[in-house]
Amino acid sequence: MQFVQLHSQSAGLAELFEEIDLLMNSLYPAEANDLVPISEIDSPQTYIIGHYDNGELVACGSFVLKEDIGVYAELKRIYVKPSQRGKGMAKAILEHLIMQTKRKKVREIKLETGDQQTAAIKLYESFGFRHCGAFGQYNAEPSSVFMQLALDDGQQ
Incomplete structure (x- = not known):
């Protein structure tokens, strides 16, 4: 499985983010969603990858470097289109993101997800x-x- 690093103008990314937002907003109240806007993914603190299948962006995942009590990476926008699920793509994305955080010498990864996921x-x-x-x-x-x-x- 091949991943490419994405940026805000990457083909299909706006549509994929819209699909993610629609799903999250259908599952949880707006105040419970902390969705990274596409305008923020070009920040040097953000690393985002995607997978294209026949020219269509079908999966993505990212982390944002943050500082609270020490530096950590927060996983964001890990998503695989329903038609692509069951192929190990989410696992591959997670493996890749963990590897990249290690390369950046990050020692901790955090995430927030929803109880319905x-x-x-x-x-x-x-x-x-x-x-x-x-x-x-x-x-x-x-x-x-x-x-x-x-x-x-x-680890991994």
């Missing part, structure tokens, strides 16, 4: 992510699930 939660748990409390800009919403992964030389 059970397949995603199981995937994160399979990589060693553990449940944690709210972090950074987040408030503890009833539907929010917070997770973190400490990276060391033995």
